Amino acid sequence: MLTVKFIEENTDYVIERLAVKRFNGTEIIGQILDLDKKRRQLQNRNDNILAEMNSIAKEIGILYKSGKAQEAEAAKQRTALLKEETKQHSAELDETEKQVKELLVQVPNLPHISVPRGNGAEDNETVRTGGQMPELSADAVPHWDLAKKYDIIDFELGNKITGAGFPVYKGKGSKLQRALINFFLDEGEKAGYKEYMPPLMVNEDSGYGTGQLPDKEGQMYHATLDNYYLIPTAEVPVTNIWRDVIVNASEFPIKATAYTPCFRREAGSYGKDVRGLNRLHQFDKVEIVQIQHPSKSYETLEEMVAHVEGLVKKLELPYRILRLCGGDMSFTSALTFDFEVYAAAQQRWLEVSSVSNFESFQANRLKLRYRDEVEKKTNLAHTLNGSALALPRIVAALLENNQTEKGIKIPAALVPYTRFEYID
């Protein structure tokens, strides 16, 4: 959520940057500014009445104490009118505040100056590519066939127990999951991230804090009896650790990592996108989160991209890094780099990580502030996060790219974790 103050001071700039995200802000920004002006006037008027009431109430107390009951009664009469008036004004003020907020949450974050214009995925900018494209034999097969061949992931069994998109990992398939999780967490720890193990269900406040509510409510599983939501990513519980918190600037950067399963309803997905491990309702992911001083958040973004790049390199996967264009960026992000790995049998690039700087957009909702050591004022912090990494598509690429006659070859960096070199 942008702040009204920022919009007011940079109106033209805001409208111009929103256009890069293909969002026409002219009308809504005007409405916000008008309503906020009205809000200020209402508050001013109401505060004055409240101040008068407070002072009369004080007088009445003194009058009673000094035995002037009649004068006190007279003063009471005066407040009756004021009370009626303030009731109306308060209601109007609340309503106006609500309207401002309703409009404000509809405005996306401003894209960073480096974000290319564009409409969709085809306009994303490839920053760099790395890794070796594998050369597969003619009889190479996609990962869903390999999963069956080696009996390591059972999609049908998942269908029976739960439903589509909830696979059962078996034997070495299951051990591979554990190995990847531990590998990712260890790498995160080496890079200075503190490990957290958060709840997998969150309350409504947390959903609002990171912006899943109210917009993406339909994407989360909702336990209605207790009004809890299954997390779609560890970003939600981890970032909400700092909801309503004022940190000291000296604590920056705050670095957190967490492994959690993630639950997504993925309403509206279909076709080859959801085949095998390509898109699941439950999957495992290690997330990294940083909270940083606004002046340093872009350095931090680079650092996080480098961290994720290190992971895919160690896994020896062919990858590319994309700078998302305005049209393909998420609502909340100011700058996003996507990581894709190449799954050679499907001959498709699969997104495995998305690393973003949200600047103060998320922090404003979370009320996550820091105290400036010089000015002693509170300011909104910057938040960043990224997947490091999401498992299923990594597994898909590993299976497809590393298929050999001897079985699936495990990359060297992972062998200490799997304690086997081949899935056979």
Add this chain to the structure above:
RNA sequence: GGAGAGAUGGGUGAGUGGCUGAAACCAACAGUUUGCUAAACUGUCGUACUCGAUUAGGGUACCGGGGGUUCGAAUCCCCCUCUCUCCGCCA
């Protein structure tokens, strides 16, 4: 799930209708003093909105959350959430 007790500022904790935005102590910050450290002393020390010149200085709201009673509520009443104790159930 049942019964009872409770929720106050960064922490401990006082406060049962006006003199309380909130005592006291601790922590933190700034300064004074001692050769350094330590100690002592002095001062500062919640958040948000708002008026004002992004000054000085005012105003309003907030004592778990929401509503009510009253001229006036941290204090009284109702609902909700959470914590603790006992009972029940249980990995």
